[in-house]
């Protein structure tokens with residue numbers, strides 16, 4: 008099965024790229040090797056230079072059949088020509104950003120992007136003379152006004168982290184294209200199940216595969232998806248030289264996770280909407296940040312560019328008393344205290360901070376609902392709300 012337009016999402020998730028069965032094995036083998044050797048010097052020479060007629064693999068930092076299979080599956084889902092798998096989501100973000108900047112370049116980025124991405128842009132890249140302007144991203148005009156003659160990259164994350172703000176992707180990429188500026192987006196929240204940013208003109212789509220793609224909290228991975236022309240450059244430089252590729256075994260696990268991505272996302276959407284709506288009605292809750300709620304302030308944009316929402320959301324408690332917040336978090340039994348999300352298990356994390364446009368930092372509690380029964384999750388939240396006096 009070769010075309011990404013041919014069949015429905017769940018069919019492609021189950022079968023795309025998996026037609027070749029070694030010895031009839033339904034699960035593809037793991038090519039757990041760092042090296043591929045040759046019989047002749049001719050083969051060796053054409054393999055090393057990547058001659059399309061020559062042997063396809065010579066060294067797993069450059070390419071590996073198991074990793075390739077997972078990459079083709081993800082590119083098919085995103086509707087891009089190519090995908091490269093990296094060891095973590097941050098690795099993918101780093102190679103994507105590095106491929107778009109040089110000394111003196113300027114980046115416009117969403118201020119509520121994933122924390123380490125913000126640190127990479129604001130602190131680490133400063134060493135190399137790269138400047139950044141952070142914007143809320145709430146209006147396309149604000150993003151466009153931040154562009155300078157030196158801008159080479161607009162970095163988006165929609166919905167963004169912690170308080171889940173959307174950016175109008177199409178309006179932003181239209182101007183970026185006219186001005187020759189590359190756009191990149193972190194699409195980890197949506198996955199290709201709920202959004203394909205290339206449909207709205209984005210050049211580079213990035214994922215943390217650690218989250219929904221893997222889905223079982225047992226691997227770290229990252230993905231960069233883009234055109235062949237851009238990937239040829241990016242793979243030769245940032246991927247091969249920085250060397251942060253994904254190993255065969257986690258790539259195989261990632262593929263296993265991907266086969267059930269569609270049904271897991273449907274379930275996360277249902278549970279997220281049930282639990283977030285319940286939280287929205289509790290007297291202890293000031294406001295819920297969830298893109299799936301009917302009263303989500305950017306509802307129109309949500310409907311335009313997303314096909315669904317997940318079970319990752321947050322809420323601001325009325326009380327800002329740290330002790331009561333900690334009692335609530337520690338009193339939860341099904342929601343475990345942990346930073347990641349996207350797996351089968353429910354998680355909670357309290358965060359103290361603010362986007363650039365809030366006057367004061369506030370406590371916000373992020374919840375991720377796993378695959379447990381929504382009624383059990385609500386019971387757990389109810390008992391801890393009561394016991395903690397939140």
Ligand SMILES: Cc1ncc(COP(=O)(O)O)c(C=O)c1O
Nearest residue numbers: 095096097121193195215217228
């Ligand atoms: C939105 C988002 N992007 C990227 C990352 C980084 O991914 P990884 O932890 O795989 O490096 C995370 C991790 O929490 C995330 O939440």
